[in-house]
Amino acid sequence: MPETDLALLIRAARGAGEIALRYAGHTAKRWEKPGGAGPVTEADLAVNDYLAETLRAARPDYGWLSEETEDSTARLSAKTVFIVDPIDGTRSFIEGGRTWAHSIAIAHEGVTVAGVVFLPARDRLFSAAKGEGAALNGAPVAARQTDNLRDAQILAARPITDQKFWNGPVPEFVRAYRPSLAYRMALVGQGRFDGMITFRPTWEWDIAAGSLIASEAGATVTDRRGATLQFNKADPRTSGVISAAPNLHRALARAHNSADGE
Incomplete structure (x- = not known):
């Protein structure tokens, strides 16, 4: 049976986590992006390379948009596109914190249809597919249903x-x-x-x-x-x-x- 888009994202996120955890954030080579766009490390780029290779090999007809890949207008002609942040929270990663994540999504005609947010240092994998609910490490989750702005x-x-x-x-x-x-x-x-x-x-x-x-x-x-x-x-x-x-x-x-x- 063919791998679903969400299963592909989960598999790729787990692989990305293994790569990122090989780097010690405070010793990883890092530099500032031009124009004050923030820091980037060798781990960001290694994860980006892995995700680009893994995801695009599995879905060669999908477009590609990533923070760590030079943007191309070619993605605009694709109905379906990967949208990727290899490491969201790079400063936390550099400081040796655990609150950084791999953010990987698929959008079809402008609407997200599958998404994963994985925190490998905390082993928390959030996932969702359109119309199928959301989960944390495979268990369903639900947003709080409150209307009280004060003290929210x-x-x-x-x-x-x-x-x-x-x-x-x-x-x-x-x-x-x-x-x-x-x-x-x-x-x-x-x-x-x-x-x-x-x-x-x-x-x-x-x-x-x-x-x-x-x-x-x-x-x-x-x-x-x-x-x-x-x-x-x-x-x-x-x-x-x-x-x-x-x-x-x-x-x-x-x-x-x-x-x-x-």
Whole structure:
């Protein structure tokens, strides 16, 4: 029986984890990307090479979009495309932390249909296929169904508390943080946090897999203006993300000043 797309992603993620764990983050060769785009290490590139070889050999007709591969307009003519962040949370990896992830997704005609977020240092593999629900290490997960914005546990970076992002007073939610954006979205799907928000322009490879995991677990996921996420765009960036249970998502969207943002 042919391997499903999700099974392929899970297999590839496990292999990527084995490669990444061979490197000690604090001693791995690293350098800064041009234009202040952040750090990259030899582990990022080794994982990217492995994933490109493994995934594209299995699905040669799929396009390719990865943080660590020079972009090509060729992907725009493909109906189905891999969207990959070899290591999301590179700074955590460099510092010797365990909160970094492989984020691997497949999008068909702009919609994610399979996704995996794997944290090899924690052995946590989140997965989802469209219409089939989401799982953590094979066990089903579900987002919290809450509508109480006050005291909600929200994953977000510190700048989110800037008054300019909100129509009125900054909501009194409880802010928490994880370095990997993909992991933050997966944690919403797991139900460990009520929601996650980022109002900065966000790369597709950071959110493609996590957004599917969160939505398949019962969360609503949109950009910061409430629009449905679309993938494999010519400019592979999204105008922020709001992910939470439907009622809480509406409360966050109402409170957010979507006319402003980073």
